[in-house]
Amino acid sequence: MAGLRYDFSAIVLAECPAHLPGGYTDLTRTMNLSSLLYPATVRAHVQLDSKKALFPFVGDLASRSLGLDAGEVSEALLERERLGSTGFGRGIALPHAKMADLTGVRGLFLQLSRPIDFNAVDGLPVDLLFVLLSPLDAGADHLKALAGVSRMLRNEAIAERLRGAKSDEALYALLADTETRDAA
Numbered sequence: 001m002a003g004l005r006y007d008f009s010a011i012v013l014a015e016c017p018a019h020l021p022g023g024y025t026d027l028t029r030t031m032n033l034s035s036l037l038y039p040a041t042v043r044a045h046v047q048l049d050s051k052k053a054l055f056p057f058v059g060d061l062a063s064r065s066l067g068l069d070a071g072e073v074s075e076a077l078l079e080r081e082r083l084g085s086t087g088f089g090r091g092i093a094l095p096h097a098k099m100a101d102l103t104g105v106r107g108l109f110l111q112l113s114r115p116i117d118f119n120a121v122d123g124l125p126v127d128l129l130f131v132l133l134s135p136l137d138a139g140a141d142h143l144k145a146l147a148g149v150s151r152m153l154r155n156e157a158i159a160e161r162l163r164g165a166k167s168d169e170a171l172y173a174l175l176a177d178t179e180t181r182d183a184a
Contacts, residue, residue, distance in 0.1 A: 033152070034176040036107035036132070036145060040065035042172040044165050045113045054116070055081075058095070058131050061108055066133075068101060073133065087120025092153045096132035096146060105134045105145045111162060111171055128153065128162055 043061065048054055059074030076097035080086070087093040108131040115125030130149050134142040153159055158174075165171035 033107070033149075036105055036149075037109060037172065037175055038065060039168070039172045041106070041108040042168055042175060043109070044111045044168050044171045046110045047113045048116055051081075051116055051118050054095075054110075054129070058108060058110070062106075062131075062133065065108070066106055068099065068133070072099065072101075073097070076133075077131065085119040085121065087118035087126050088150065088154075089120055089122040089124065090154075090156075090159065091115055091120075091124055091126055092128045092130075092159060093118050093120065093126045094130050094132065094146065094150055094153070096134070096142070098134050098136050098138060098142065100136055102133060102135040102138075105132060105138055105141050107132055107145070107149070109171065109175055111165060128159060 041061065046057070048057060055074040055077045056070070058077060059068075059070035059072075062068045062073040063070035076099055077095050080097045081095060085093070086095045110129040110131070112127040112129070115127040118126035120126055130153060132142070132145055132149065134145065153162075161174055162171065165174055
């Protein structure tokens with residue numbers, strides 16, 4: 001897809017009137033990752049041995065950074081994962097869940113120091129995880145965030161830059177970059 005550009009600053013989810021005629025939601029518009037992530041929700045070089053260890057780690061991170069109950073986050077993500085793996089291929093997973101105590105869609109991003117088995121659709125282990133947590137009534141915003149994050153992470157150049165980040169700060173800067181980036 002030569003020439004394709006991502007402008008993450010274009011739309012803030014809370015301001016998105018993305019409804020089309022007939023009540024359908026426009027999931028093709030660009031999204032603002034900085035409306036989902038905070039520096040405290042992005043971690044580089046996370047050392048985990050298994051998928052089983054991931055969800056308690058994410059629960060703890062969400063508790064410390066977003067003020068959520070660690071056990072509820074861990075259980076909600078695990079419950080969703082039981083429906084089918086959120087590992088969508090090429091070493092990337094997008095675990096997600098809906099929760100009662102959220103006022104907006106929030107994200108956490110992990111770059112693992114070593115890939116872990118995730119039962120991904122292509123069988124490859126996962127080393128990049130974008131975790132999405134949404135309010136119970138998020139509906140279209142949840143789907144828009146899933147679609148936007150998935151589309152961004154499927155871009156090989158972006159995924160490689162994320163894999164190459166050396167610190168939490170560098171990883172956050174890549175994710176929250178508001179300049180239009182050449183994704184070709």
